[in-house]
Amino acid sequence: MNVKMTKRSCPVQRRPLSFWLAVLVLLLVFLSCAALALGPARLSVANVLQAILGSTPLGKRFFPGEIDPLTQKILFELRLPRIILAILVGAALAVAGVVFQGLFRNPLADPYILGASSGAAFGAAIALVSGSRLLLFGLGARPLFAFAGTLLTTVLVYRITGKSGRSSITTLLLAGIAVSAFISALTTLLLYFYQEELGRVIFWTLGGFSYTRWGEVQVVLPYLISGFALAYRYVRELNLLLLGEEKAHQLGLDVVRLQRSLLFAASLLVAAAVSVAGTIGFVGLVVPHVMRLLLGPDHRSLLPLSALAGGVFLLAADTLARMLLAPVELPVGILTSFVGGPFFLYLLRNNRRIMH
Amino acid sequence: MVISNSSTGAGKYPLVIRDQFGRPVMINSLPQRIVSGSPGNTELLFALGLGERVVGVTDWCDFPPAAKSKARIGSIAPLNIEKVLSLRPDLVLACNLNGKEPVEKLTELGVPTFALNPVSFVEIIEAVSLVGQITGQEEQAAELAATFTRTLDQVKQKGQTMGRPMKVFIAIGDDLQDLWTAGRGTFLDEAVALCGGENIAAGLGFSWGRLGMEYILKMDPDLILTELDPQVFLADPFFRALTAGRKRQIYQIDVDLFSRPGPRLLEALNELVQIFEQVAR
Numbered sequence: 001m002n003v004k005m006t007k008r009s010c011p012v013q014r015r016p017l018s019f020w021l022a023v024l025v026l027l028l029v030f031l032s033c034a035a036l037a038l039g040p041a042r043l044s045v046a047n048v049l050q051a052i053l054g055s056t057p058l059g060k061r062f063f064p065g066e067i068d069p070l071t072q073k074i075l076f077e078l079r080l081p082r083i084i085l086a087i088l089v090g091a092a093l094a095v096a097g098v099v100f101q102g103l104f105r106n107p108l109a110d111p112y113i114l115g116a117s118s119g120a121a122f123g124a125a126i127a128l129v130s131g132s133r134l135l136l137f138g139l140g141a142r143p144l145f146a147f148a149g150t151l152l153t154t155v156l157v158y159r160i161t162g163k164s165g166r167s168s169i170t171t172l173l174l175a176g177i178a179v180s181a182f183i184s185a186l187t188t189l190l191l192y193f194y195q196e197e198l199g200r201v202i203f204w205t206l207g208g209f210s211y212t213r214w215g216e217v218q219v220v221l222p223y224l225i226s227g228f229a230l231a232y233r234y235v236r237e238l239n240l241l242l243l244g245e246e247k248a249h250q251l252g253l254d255v256v257r258l259q260r261s262l263l264f265a266a267s268l269l270v271a272a273a274v275s276v277a278g279t280i281g282f283v284g285l286v287v288p289h290v291m292r293l294l295l296g297p298d299h300r301s302l303l304p305l306s307a308l309a310g311g312v313f314l315l316a317a318d319t320l321a322r323m324l325l326a327p328v329e330l331p332v333g334i335l336t337s338f339v340g341g342p343f344f345l346y347l348l349r350n351n352r353r354i355m356h
Numbered sequence: 357m358v359i360s361n362s363s364t365g366a367g368k369y370p371l372v373i374r375d376q377f378g379r380p381v382m383i384n385s386l387p388q389r390i391v392s393g394s395p396g397n398t399e400l401l402f403a404l405g406l407g408e409r410v411v412g413v414t415d416w417c418d419f420p421p422a423a424k425s426k427a428r429i430g431s432i433a434p435l436n437i438e439k440v441l442s443l444r445p446d447l448v449l450a451c452n453l454n455g456k457e458p459v460e461k462l463t464e465l466g467v468p469t470f471a472l473n474p475v476s477f478v479e480i481i482e483a484v485s486l487v488g489q490i491t492g493q494e495e496q497a498a499e500l501a502a503t504f505t506r507t508l509d510q511v512k513q514k515g516q517t518m519g520r521p522m523k524v525f526i527a528i529g530d531d532l533q534d535l536w537t538a539g540r541g542t543f544l545d546e547a548v549a550l551c552g553g554e555n556i557a558a559g560l561g562f563s564w565g566r567l568g569m570e571y572i573l574k575m576d577p578d579l580i581l582t583e584l585d586p587q588v589f590l591a592d593p594f595f596r597a598l599t600a601g602r603k604r605q606i607y608q609i610d611v612d613l614f615s616r617p618g619p620r621l622l623e624a625l626n627e628l629v630q631i632f633e634q635v636a637r
Contacts, residue, residue, distance in 0.1 A: 039438050041439065041442030042442075070441065077465055192565070195562060208434060210437070211457040211458055213464065329434055329436055
């Protein structure tokens with residue numbers, strides 16, 4: 001079905017990979033510059049240029065003036081870490097989406113819909129409520145707990161859905177909804193008993209980058225890198241899985257091991273993303289689908305370019321979230337869901353037509 | 357006045373003081389540009405005569421009226437760090453409503469950030485004198501703290517003479533179908549106890565929650581405190597049948613005042629004790 005679907009939705013003329021790579025990189029650079037320049041604190045262009053160029057040895061020759069300390073702080077300690085984290089989290093969610101969709105061989109799989117995000121939020125909430133600041137092997141408690149929560153939920157959904165070989169859309173959605181609802185109920189219960197942490201936990205359920213610090217970028221980086229690396233190692237196997245579990249098995253693939261590794265990789269990515277940014281919906285759904293339309297189903301290009309596009313998408317959403325009602329900041333999850341909700345319905349509708 | 361403060365306070369800066377999150381905060385000089393992180397903080401700053409030195413308030417800071425003309429920093433949570441920073445504050449007065457993250461982040465950025473976390477009347481008095489110390493308004497703070505202590509004592513005294521404790525149901529919300537109540541750890545609960553009342557939601561393990569109708573019926577409150585028009589309760593057969601309903605002991609209070617740990621809590625407390633006296637008569 002997946003193969004059929006991608007065929008159907010594949011445009012007649014497909015542009016080469018390098019074209020989209022260039023487009024995405026340009027977009028990312030342009031958006032990053034825009035996000036660096038825009039914000040509720042109106043910084044003068046001269047000060048911004050001075051702060052950016054004046055801090056390099058070469059640029060200092062052309063911009064020998066004093067660097068405004070406020071401009072420098074806003075640029076390098078507020079906007080820059082936020083931009084980088086938004087890109088990383090967007091990339092992580094998009095790649096997790098690609099992996100989940102390949103693994104479940106289901107176009108509607110997404111960290112948010114599968115309940116993986118709620119699992120991560122629950123884990124992060126426990127870490128928060130228990131006030132634990134413990135570091136295990138230099139890794140923060142929050143991503144670690146989030147990882148445990150994610151792994152638990154995804155394995156659960158996978159067990160429920162995966163029994164029948166290729167998961168039917170109904171089973172997947174229902175399992176995702178049920179597990180997600182259950183986990184969310186646990187989070188709510190936790191909230192009820194730890195009301196003083198309410199504000200902070202609600203932050204996780206809405207998602208956002210308001211308080212991004214370099215420390216957070218550092219804490220999640222090992223999770224993200226290992227998640228990306230592990231997922232990328234299996235791009236060929238993901239392609240084989242497109243043929244179906246049985247075919248893949250006949251072609252000599254250790255399907256069970258592959259599935260385990262992929263679940264592990266996707267969980268790493270989701271946990272890292274959620275532990276710093278909360279549950280942000282639909283990035284893992286919208287981005288891989290658009291990229292599949294543009295590039296086709298080959299995971300060797302789909303995976304890295306989805307990462308890039310995920311970064312672009314979430315950075316754009318976060319910049320809007322910062323700017324739309326400034327100085328009030330919107331939770332970025334609201335904006336991604338505005339795009340993602342309708343897109344999800346569109347996919348659901350298209351899928352029905354194919355199935356019947 | 358400011359001159360006399362800076363002259364008396366000049367020698368004591370830099371100053372290191374522990375805030376109500378338990379963090380030591382370094383104040384380098386007499387704060388001249390203060391950003392407030394909550395309506396309660398804003399009211400406190402103005403009450404201590406610091407209105408002139410406040411340069412930024414949240415969108416929710418509507419009292420005193422002069423606060424409305426200050427620069428807006430957006431919502432209480434999430435706090436817009438960039439907006440706060442752009443006002444070049446030398447003191448951010450944060451509170452528990454802002455959460456710990458922005459306090460840490462601002463401190464990291466080199467902005468002296470002092471957090472208040474008053475969840476009881478005693479802690480408010482403490483907050484008043486802390487803010488007095490860091491801003492050099494010790495006299496005003498001492499005066500306000502004394503008023504607080506005096507009022508608390510008076511209310512407590514009146515409460516003790518009230519006789520049999522009245523069972524109180526605090527009904528928050530603007531609809532009978534959607535009533536919330538305040539439990540331990542809220543000013544409403546503490547105020548009711550001070551006035552000699554017995555909050556039926558105290559000891560249920562939550563600070564904000566809902567009560568089942570059956571529980572309310574079983575506890576049969578003598579007094580209902582609500583944001584709504586008391587007539588709404590009297591028109592409802594369930595509430596009319598309760599002791600509070602039969603005796604018409606349903607009173608409107610300004611819940612908003614109780615959710616702002618600031619100087620106006622005194623007004624709210626005085627109004628509440630009057631209600632209790634009226635009912636006791």
